[in-house]
Amino acid sequence: MPLIVLWDIDHTLIENSGVSKEIYAAAFAALTGFPPSAPVVTEGRTDRLIMADLFHRHQLASPRWEETEQALAEAGAASEPALRERGHVLPGAREALEALRCEAGLVMSVLTGNIAANALVKLRAFDLHGLVDLAVGAYGSDCEDRAGLVPVARRRVGAAYGLPASTAVVLVGDTPRDVQAALANNAEVLAVASGSYSQVALRAAGARIVLADLRDTTKVVSVLRDLNLSHAGTQLGRPGRLPQ
Structure with missing residues (x-):
């Protein structure tokens, strides 16, 4: 059975070390003529929501959106x-992506709050952009x-690869x-406590499978294989094997 794996970027694959917030601040300044008066709040939100909140907090x-997206792309x-x-x-991020590229029937892309242009910038800065199919990802502009x-x-993956709507998705x-995005869409999620949220917090949010990080490539590949087997078993009318 095919499997669609959608990767977040910031704090999952890369550490941007504050550059992301500088991008939002620079885009805001380009659009308004002055810098934001308070730190930008991200927390896994999309670029649309981050920028809308920034303007709202400044009572503007x-x-x-087309103007905002252009300012974000230029700042990015x-x-x-x-960033480099x-x-x-x-x-473990690069090793996981490289290992999973060899898995038959697996399509890898991104699901990120970044606009597409800045997702490319962030992955290209570390030569990761060729390890996922960015053309079929979902972005903060969507x-x-x-x-x-x-x-x-x-929809994008299905159209590009001819996959049915029932194809399993893992975020x-x-x-x-x-x-929450996975649970709201009947998708699976592999949560990684490599950002500002602990394993406890991610489990409390509803994640069944939580790893401290991506260092154990064998474990990451095994988890995704087991999720695929679990989905395949369900599709065939028998219980699948759940990851441990």
């Missing part, structure tokens, strides 16, 4: 050198609510919003 009307492109210098790939990105990715992410 949001510009047209300018940030790539700083200050950021890094999280332990929907304000992260949960609404899952159907977007399903890999580090925040409760990743967990």
Whole structure:
């Protein structure tokens, strides 16, 4: 059975070391003429929601989204050198992506709050962009609510690869919003406590499967294989084997 694996980027695959918040601040300043007066709040939200909240907190009307997206893309492109210098790939992320590329029947892309242009910048900065199919991902420009990105990715992957709507989807992410997005869409989630949320917090959000990080490549691959077997068993009318 095919399996769609959708990766979050920030704090799941890479550590941006504050560059993300600088991108939002720079985009805001480009649009308003002055910097934000308070720190940008991200917490797994989409770029649409982050920027709308930023304007709301400054009691300003949001510009047209097309203008905001362009400002974000320009700020993101300018940030790539700083990202390379200050950021890094999280332990095990590259190894997991490379190992999973060899898995038959598996499609890997991203489900991220970043706009597509900045998702590419962040992965390209660390030479990860060729390990996932970015053309079929779901991005922060597609929907304000992260949960609404899952159907977007399903449609794109299905159209590109000829997969049925029943194809199993697994989100890999580090925040409760990743967990909630999966649960709201009958998808599985592999939660990774590599960001600011603990394993306890991710389990409390509803994640069945939580890892401290991606260091154990064999474990990551095993979990995703077992999720695929579990889904395949359900499709065939018999219980699947659940990951331990």
